[in-house]
Amino acid sequence: MSEQLNKKKQDKIYDLAKNHFLGDFPQSLPIEKAYLHIGMYMGWIIDRKLYSDYFADEASTEIYRFTRREIGCIILAEIWDGSLSFDLFGRQGNMFTSYYYAGGIYRNDYIETLVKNEPSIYHIDDSWDNYDKIAARIDLRFQDWRKITD
Numbered sequence: 001m002s003e004q005l006n007k008k009k010q011d012k013i014y015d016l017a018k019n020h021f022l023g024d025f026p027q028s029l030p031i032e033k034a035y036l037h038i039g040m041y042m043g044w045i046i047d048r049k050l051y052s053d054y055f056a057d058e059a060s061t062e063i064y065r066f067t068r069r070e071i072g073c074i075i076l077a078e079i080w081d082g083s084l085s086f087d088l089f090g091r092q093g094n095m096f097t098s099y100y101y102a103g104g105i106y107r108n109d110y111i112e113t114l115v116k117n118e119p120s121i122y123h124i125d126d127s128w129d130n131y132d133k134i135a136a137r138i139d140l141r142f143q144d145w146r147k148i149t150d
Contacts, residue, residue: 018082033074042080048142113134
């Protein structure tokens with residue numbers, strides 16, 4: 001029974017870019033824009049070292065290149081087929097992601113922090129300035145979350 005539960009946890013997908021570009025994605029935008037919000041979150045996980053050993057082993061080059069700012073958030077997410085899944089995060093990363101990302105708080109923060117007057121979440125530029133803005137917001141949420149979980 002515990003093996004089945006563990007398997008279900010490992011199969012958990014928080015977000016998938018394909019669900020976005022097959023949905024109400026604006027036809028005027030390149031499909032890569034569906035990956036950006038996922039890549040920004042993945043980048044934050046990398047910068048805070050909340051990823052799993054599996055991810056560290058499988059993506060060591062990408063992690064290194066992201067931390068050196070050689071690849072952006074869209075490319076980071078594209079490498080993983082736009083999948084934000086349980087196996088990419090360590091224990092604390094998954095606990096926070098379940099609360100923050102799966103709970104819809106990240107989407108609200110992303111809209112409030114970056115979208116503002118843009119037509120949709122897909123109209124945001126893949127820039128380090130935008131990444132830094134959302135990363136600072138996630139940092140605040142993470143600090144608040146740690147206060148209630150410690």
